Amino acid sequence: MMDGWPAVAWILLMTNIADWLKTVQSRDFTMMDIILLHPSTTPHPGGFKCFTCEDAVDNYECNRWAPDVYCPKDARYCYTRHMMDDRGESVSVTKRCVSLEDCLFTGCARVTNSGYQVCTSCCEGNICNVLVPRNESAAVFSSTSPLLSSSRRLRPAALSYTIVVIIAFTAGLV
Numbered sequence: 001m002m003d004g005w006p007a008v009a010w011i012l013l014m015t016n017i018a019d020w021l022k023t024v025q026s027r028d029f030t031m032m033d034i035i036l037l038h039p040s041t042t043p044h045p046g047g048f049k050c051f052t053c054e055d056a057v058d059n060y061e062c063n064r065w066a067p068d069v070y071c072p073k074d075a076r077y078c079y080t081r082h083m084m085d086d087r088g089e090s091v092s093v094t095k096r097c098v099s100l101e102d103c104l105f106t107g108c109a110r111v112t113n114s115g116y117q118v119c120t121s122c123c124e125g126n127i128c129n130v131l132v133p134r135n136e137s138a139a140v141f142s143s144t145s146p147l148l149s150s151s152r153r154l155r156p157a158a159l160s161y162t163i164v165v166i167i168a169f170t171a172g173l174v
Contacts, residue, residue: 043070048126050078051095058090059132071097077122078129079103086115088134095129098122107139 047070056062059082071078075097083091103122110117119133123142133139 044073047071047073050075050097051080051127051129052097053093053095056093056095059093062093062095063130066095075099077103077124078127079120079122080129080132081118081120082132082134083111083116083118084134086117088117090132091116093132103141106133106141108133108136 049068049070051063051066052069053062053066056065077098077100079094079096079098079102081092081094083093085091106120106122108117108119119135119139121129121133121139121141123129125143128142131138
């Protein structure tokens, strides 16, 4: 009689596991679940991401802790505001997704009360705001990624590799 108990216990265990699996598998996916499971899937056509932070200490801290989410449908550009002290050291970095109206005034300006310089830039493209503007030549409205602005043409594979290296560097992985 005792020899039959392991078989019965095994059947009961498997029945409970099967019922549990049905419960887990029947959950409906939300849009966020789909985005997290399939990072190439955008929430809307032409969806893209920008590095996003508010008053980070420097560019490294901003990019390191930026949430990995898609920009809202009405935001088409990535904005960066970089405040520096009189030695050119970062005081604060703000990055976010914005609409065209927020990109009309780019450039650098001195903040008279503090002696700080603030440079703002906008760009169009997926995570195009990797770098921060440090002077007038970088504080521009660009319709291409700053990684593509060099004189040599990068192939898509080379560009992907470059972006991965920059992200890894800013995350402290290399």
